[in-house]
């Protein structure tokens with residue numbers, strides 16, 4: 001993978017030049033935001049932020065109000081000035097450091113590389129839906145005919161083609177935000193900055209738009225930097241999440257890493273109310289095949305209680321299975337409803353199968369272990385009830 005945005009040791013400080021200059025040494029001495037404000041009058045926006053956003057991923061900045069998420073996001077198109085550090089934006093082979101680049105390069109970044117979606121839909125009330133969606137293209141001097149075609153295609157993507165001639169006030173909040181999405185996608189900028197785009201919407205519409213964003217992303221593969229103060233939202237849409245506190249990034253990781261391995265008490269506190277079943281998969285909780293107990297001549301026990309074992313060949317393919325010393329068939333966790341009760345069976349899952357599905361199969365089989373396979377049917381490991389409990393209770 002290659003990166004689309006690199007933040008390197010980014011400090012952002014709000015205040016006069018004098019206040020900023022006084023604040024930097026205090027920042028280096030490890031003072032908190034409160035101390036810096038009290039002693040210098042400057043507000044610490046971000047401190048020492050390092051983050052790489054890979055091309056094509058959704059990277060979420062998460063944290064409480066005032067933690068510095070929007071401040072960092074707005075450094076990407078220099079809406080906020082960086083006091084120290086670098087913000088590199090890549091577009092194909094081209095790259096520029098937003099902090100030091102020329103006005104010309106900055107214009108290219110704003111017009112061609114980066115589009116923005118705001119929390120308040122920011123539609124122009126005197127323009128129709130279609131004219132709003134085409135606004136960015138108009139600014140970049142796109143010819144009218146091509147613009148109209150592009151706008152219609154984007155409106156179709158967000159299911160608003162019949163609303164092209166309406167004005168913003170004739171649309172609901174959710175529809176207005178869809179127009180905002182269409183407008184950002186229409187520019188064909190590879191990078192999207194989304195600052196709490198769904199937080200003004202009611203929960204049902206919000207969930208729907210999150211799903212739509214994920215669907216669009218599946219097709220369009222943009223690089224998205226997304227700000228949210230809602231952990232459930234971050235876990236749902238983020239490939240990677242950075243948790244911010246007091247202007248600093250305190251942990252960056254995949255959703256399941258954040259849930260399973262919180263790095264600080266602050267993050268632990270944050271995730272304490274999250275339902276781990278919404279993010280965990282079979283892969284996250286299984287015991288690796290190499291850690292399972294041998295059961296003689298190519299056999300491995302799947303569980304500590306020794307109820308279930310597999311015989312494996314040298315490619316880790318299963319050649320025989322036993323449950324309670326009787327030959328067993330192996331059955332996908334997704335098919336639990338359709339099989340006769342009377343045959344001994346071992347349920348299996350893919351690495352990416354949701355933990356919820358695995359637990360359902362365990363319940364059905366009176367807590368027997370579930371086997372995990374890769375896409376080439378090779379045995380990866382097994383999940384026992386204790387592994388599930390450990391991950392769900394995070395002990």
Ligand SMILES: Nc1ncnc2c1ncn2[C@@H]1O[C@H](COP(=O)(O)OP(=O)(O)OP(=O)(O)O)[C@@H](O)[C@H]1O
Pocket residue numbers: 014015043044045063064065066067068069070071072229
């Ligand atoms: N233009 C500005 N001038 C002065 N201070 C600012 C400015 N923008 C942000 N700040 C301060 O920087 C800190 C971080 O704000 P920021 O908006 O990035 O937080 P946030 O995590 O995005 O919060 P929210 O979810 O409330 O938007 C806050 O203390 C805020 O008051």
